[in-house]
Amino acid sequence: MPDARPMIEFRNVSKWFGNFQVLVDINLKIACQERVVICGPSGSGKSTLIRTINRLEEHQAGKIFVDGEELTSDIKQEERIRADVGMVFQQFNLFPHMTARDNIMLGPTWVRQIPKAQARRIADELLARVGIPEQADKYPAQLSGGQQQRVAIARALAMRPKIMLFDEPTSALDPEMIKEVLDVMRELAGAGMTMIVVTHEMGFAREVADRIIFMDAGEIVEQNPPSEFFQNPRESRTKLFLSQILHH
Amino acid sequence: MRAAVEMAQVGRRPPPARIRWGPVRWMAANLFNSWLNVLLTLLAAWIAWKTLSGLFMWGIWNAVFGTTPEPCRGISGACWSVVGDYWRVFLSGRYPEEERWRVYTAFLMILIMLTTSAVGTVRRTRWLPALWLMTVALVFTLVRGGVFGLRGVSTQYWGGLLITFGLSSVGLAVGMPVGVLLALGRTSNRMPVIKTVCVGFIELVRSVPFIMLLIMSSIMLPMFFPRGWDMDHLLRAQIATIMSAAANSAEITRGGLAAIGRGQLEAAKAIGLNYWKMMGLVVLPQALRHMLPVFVSMFIIFVKDTSLVVVVGLFDLLGAARLAVGNPKWMGKDIESFVFVGLVYFTICFAVSRMSRRLEAKYRVAAH
Numbered sequence: 001m002p003d004a005r006p007m008i009e010f011r012n013v014s015k016w017f018g019n020f021q022v023l024v025d026i027n028l029k030i031a032c033q034e035r036v037v038i039c040g041p042s043g044s045g046k047s048t049l050i051r052t053i054n055r056l057e058e059h060q061a062g063k064i065f066v067d068g069e070e071l072t073s074d075i076k077q078e079e080r081i082r083a084d085v086g087m088v089f090q091q092f093n094l095f096p097h098m099t100a101r102d103n104i105m106l107g108p109t110w111v112r113q114i115p116k117a118q119a120r121r122i123a124d125e126l127l128a129r130v131g132i133p134e135q136a137d138k139y140p141a142q143l144s145g146g147q148q149q150r151v152a153i154a155r156a157l158a159m160r161p162k163i164m165l166f167d168e169p170t171s172a173l174d175p176e177m178i179k180e181v182l183d184v185m186r187e188l189a190g191a192g193m194t195m196i197v198v199t200h201e202m203g204f205a206r207e208v209a210d211r212i213i214f215m216d217a218g219e220i221v222e223q224n225p226p227s228e229f230f231q232n233p234r235e236s237r238t239k240l241f242l243s244q245i246l247h248h
Numbered sequence: 249m250r251a252a253v254e255m256a257q258v259g260r261r262p263p264p265a266r267i268r269w270g271p272v273r274w275m276a277a278n279l280f281n282s283w284l285n286v287l288l289t290l291l292a293a294w295i296a297w298k299t300l301s302g303l304f305m306w307g308i309w310n311a312v313f314g315t316t317p318e319p320c321r322g323i324s325g326a327c328w329s330v331v332g333d334y335w336r337v338f339l340s341g342r343y344p345e346e347e348r349w350r351v352y353t354a355f356l357m358i359l360i361m362l363t364t365s366a367v368g369t370v371r372r373t374r375w376l377p378a379l380w381l382m383t384v385a386l387v388f389t390l391v392r393g394g395v396f397g398l399r400g401v402s403t404q405y406w407g408g409l410l411i412t413f414g415l416s417s418v419g420l421a422v423g424m425p426v427g428v429l430l431a432l433g434r435t436s437n438r439m440p441v442i443k444t445v446c447v448g449f450i451e452l453v454r455s456v457p458f459i460m461l462l463i464m465s466s467i468m469l470p471m472f473f474p475r476g477w478d479m480d481h482l483l484r485a486q487i488a489t490i491m492s493a494a495a496n497s498a499e500i501t502r503g504g505l506a507a508i509g510r511g512q513l514e515a516a517k518a519i520g521l522n523y524w525k526m527m528g529l530v531v532l533p534q535a536l537r538h539m540l541p542v543f544v545s546m547f548i549i550f551v552k553d554t555s556l557v558v559v560v561g562l563f564d565l566l567g568a569a570r571l572a573v574g575n576p577k578w579m580g581k582d583i584e585s586f587v588f589v590g591l592v593y594f595t596i597c598f599a600v601s602r603m604s605r606r607l608e609a610k611y612r613v614a615a616h
Contacts, residue, residue, distance in 0.1 A: 054517075054518060056517065056518065075522075080520070082517060082520040083520030085518075086518070086519075087515075087518040089511060089515060089518075091511050093509075093512060093514065094515070095512065095515070095530055095534075096534065097533050097534050097537065106521075106529060106530075107521075110521065110525050110529060111519060111520040111521060152515075155519065156519070159519055
């Protein structure tokens with residue numbers, strides 16, 4: 001049963017890169033088990049937004065709360081939060097010197113201190129869950145893009161995170177491999193994971209999201225459940241964006 | 249889906265067979281295909297013939313292989329007897345004659361460890377590092393003596409290949425990990441004091457020629473220790489090699505670290521790894537694999553640079569060669585002595601370089 005306290009909360013959060021303000025007074029609450037899709041033109045700050053959640057980027061103003069805890073510059077807290085927040089990158093970022101299975105086992109073994117044999121079982125289960133159990137002993141260079149991204153998702157899941165962040169997970173994939181990754185993400189959503197997904201895949205958003213957030217120039221312009229968002233966009237910027245991506 | 253894949257292969261067939269040219273045809277096509285090339289080929293062949301035949305006549309045909317200087321009188325070829333007489337000095341310097349077996353045993357132990365470590369199954373066992381440590385301790389006790397009924401042999405009698413190998417191996421073995429730590433310290437932006445110390449050390453050591461480092465450590469190191477304690481001369485030179493190895497390794501590692509993409513660091517951080525785990529499990533394994541050929545060439549350079557210890561009164565392989573020539577019995581046989589030592593250096597460096605190529609090729613497949 002999802003509890004009333006938001007899993008993630010942004011209060012008046014702003015961030016600057018030098019003199020350029022990339023996040024402008026963000027106020028956002030994301031509930032437990034909620035699936036949120038963030039979209040917007042490039043440079044709108046959507047990737048930066050999700051990267052502040054696990055402190056790959058630091059915010060300079062406002063407060064961010066993850067599962068009730070405010071994010072500070074305490075290193076120990078950083079590591080703790082990161083262990084509970086899984087992230088999947090656009091460029092996969094698998095560790096090339098380790099096999100798929102070893103990539104997945106790394107987190108549980110070295111961060112959660114889980115014994116190797118048990119970590120190995122977890123890894124094999126997750127590989128089966130993402131549909132590629134036979135690739136366990138292959139190195140990332142030997143896998144296709146879609147397979148690599150699925151291993152990356154398994155690697156994030158191995159830490160049993162409370163929240164999964166996806167930063168344009170299918171943008172670097174050849175079109176024929178996008179579906180296999182989206183299928184894994186659909187299954188994850190169906191199983192009740194709190195997910196924040198930055199993506200341009202509107203079909204996926206329409207099907208899976210509880211809420212779609214549109215960002216532009218560092219601000220949250222509009223947010224709505226998919227039916228409302230696609231049929232009755234209120235802001236003109238939203239309408240412009242939708243017209244650009246939905247008709248090609 | 250599979251039907252589509254099979255269909256795509258229906259039109260394909262293997263490439264045409266390659267025609268292999270015999271050597272005569274190859275030469276005709278590449279070496280004699282124009283008048284200029286014919287001329288150059290003949291010229292090159294003549295030069296090669298002159299040098300190689302000259303070397304062969306001098307080094308092998310007219311040479312004398314023995315251990316005494318008498319048979320060498322008046323011959324036109326090489327007198328390899330200087331090697332025959334002095335080979336023990338080349339191997340272990342002025343080590344006492346009756347105890348030389350200890351040095352040979354030590355060499356044999358190292359050789360055995362090296363060859364068995366190269367075998368895949370052995371390399372993966374977790375006992376290997378412990379085994380190596382034990383071997384090194386054993387080798388050192390064996391050569392140094394003084395315990396277990398072995399007569400103590402102080403380092404001033406050590407020499408030849410023993411010192412050449414010893415200084416370069418220990419220098420690199422200790423210097424490399426220190427260098428990696430220095431590189432990490434240099435790139436850490438959260439700790440400015442450590443960063444300054446590391447930068448200072450690295451730049452200081454690298455800006456000085458190695459020979460000066462040797463001289464300075466020989467003169468200055470005893471000053472840091474209680475007066476009257478004559479610090480082992482070999483130890484002074486060893487510290488200099490370690491410092492040089494550390495500073496150079498630091499710079500090499502820094503280059504390797506810079507080549508690791510930011511995405512790797514982010515992925516490591518995103519699963520909650522702290523700084524040391526990130527470095528030890530993700531970044532350094534990748535960086536060091538890329539830097540392996542550079543480290544091997546550093547070892548080769550060290551093997552050659554240890555010949556400089558002659559300026560601080562130690563006798564390495566080159567020093568032993570000069571010792572041989574200094575003996576009035578072998579006066580005038582400089583060329584033979586140095587050519588032999590040169591061949592030994594060449595063999596060592598070439599073997600190490602070939603081994604590293606094989607290692608590189610293997611790591612490239614796995615790590616990409």
